[in-house]
Amino acid sequence: MTTVPQPRPEDGNSLKPGCIPAVEVKDLSLVFQTADAPVHALSHVDLTIEKGEFVSFIGPSGCGKTTLLRVIADLQQATGGTIEVNGTSPQAARLDRAYGYVFQSPALFPWRTVERNITLPLEIMGLTKTEQKARAKRVLELVNLSGFARKFPWQLSGGMQQRVSIARALSFDPNLLLMDEPFGALDEIIRDHLNEQLLDLWRRTEKTLVFVTHSIPEAVFLSTKIVVMSPRPGRIIDIIESSLPRDRTLDIRETPEFAEIAHRVREGLKAGHSYDDH
Numbered sequence: 613m614t615t616v617p618q619p620r621p622e623d624g625n626s627l628k629p630g631c632i633p634a635v636e637v638k639d640l641s642l643v644f645q646t647a648d649a650p651v652h653a654l655s656h657v658d659l660t661i662e663k664g665e666f667v668s669f670i671g672p673s674g675c676g677k678t679t680l681l682r683v684i685a686d687l688q689q690a691t692g693g694t695i696e697v698n699g700t701s702p703q704a705a706r707l708d709r710a711y712g713y714v715f716q717s718p719a720l721f722p723w724r725t726v727e728r729n730i731t732l733p734l735e736i737m738g739l740t741k742t743e744q745k746a747r748a749k750r751v752l753e754l755v756n757l758s759g760f761a762r763k764f765p766w767q768l769s770g771g772m773q774q775r776v777s778i779a780r781a782l783s784f785d786p787n788l789l790l791m792d793e794p795f796g797a798l799d800e801i802i803r804d805h806l807n808e809q810l811l812d813l814w815r816r817t818e819k820t821l822v823f824v825t826h827s828i829p830e831a832v833f834l835s836t837k838i839v840v841m842s843p844r845p846g847r848i849i850d851i852i853e854s855s856l857p858r859d860r861t862l863d864i865r866e867t868p869e870f871a872e873i874a875h876r877v878r879e880g881l882k883a884g885h886s887y888d889d890h
């Protein structure tokens with residue numbers, strides 16, 4: 613019989629001296645009440661995310677990755693335990709615009725130009741037109757789309773559209789970027805390229821990134837910390853602190869260190885009876 617490894621807090625879940633927590637989750641549970649039976653989406657989740665980390669949630673469908681991300685974003689309320697985002701409640705963090713959220717599909721308005729999609733949150737915030745344009749220019753540079761401001765979303769590839777949605781999430785300069793499988797619908801070559809760009813953006817902006825994925829190589833390549841989850845009820849199986857350097861290129865995937873971390877992720881998924889490597 614396979615034994616389920618317990619999270620190793622000494623390994624990946626403790627706050628290092630001098631580090632500031634961006635997200636602190638303690639004994640968090642979430643039960644959805646449905647017409648049939650209660651769904652235990654999250655059970656006894658403990659997790660500390662430090663400022664400046666790149667953290668991935670990996671696990672099979674239904675293990676609660678999106679639910680956990682939505683709880684951090686205050687789009688869903690926990691039914692037990694506590695959570696702090698930027699040292700306050702998720703609601704206060706949301707009202708404070710402390711995070712940007714990137715969905716699996718770009719969700720851009722087809723009748724607005726790239727620039728006007730990006731400035732939409734800034735319009736709502738009441739920024740001047742000049743400030744809106746300056747910010748759009750800055751974030752378009754960050755996602756390597758300078759020169760595309762006047763295009764419409766339908767004139768761009770899927771990968772470019774997703775970069776516009778990342779730019780929109782960055783437009784109000786949040787400390788925290790929450791991304792729910794942003795590249796899941798894209799082919800592998802584009803995805804590799806976008807992963808390299810995302811790492812570069814993370815290093816340059818020093819944001820905290822929380823990223824949901826189904827892909828082991830993607831999680832290992834991107835993350836400083838990998839949170840392995842398993843379903844029924846959704847819980848954390850392992851938290852892996854990456855030994856890879858922050859400065860990395862795709863070549864790192866050929867190294868023994870990369871293979872070792874991928875192996876540990878795979879073992880965690882297997883132990884949760886939820887092996888899902890694609």
Ligand SMILES: Nc1ncnc2c1ncn2[C@@H]1O[C@H](COP(=O)(O)OP(=O)(O)OP(=O)(O)O)[C@@H](O)[C@H]1O
Binds near residue numbers: 675
């Ligand atoms: N609003 C809801 N009402 C009832 N059950 C829900 C609701 N939202 C999610 N669930 C259930 O909670 C569990 C966790 O769902 P969640 O979407 O967080 O998983 P996930 O790991 O993100 O899956 P995927 O990889 O498919 O996106 C699943 O069993 C799902 O069916």
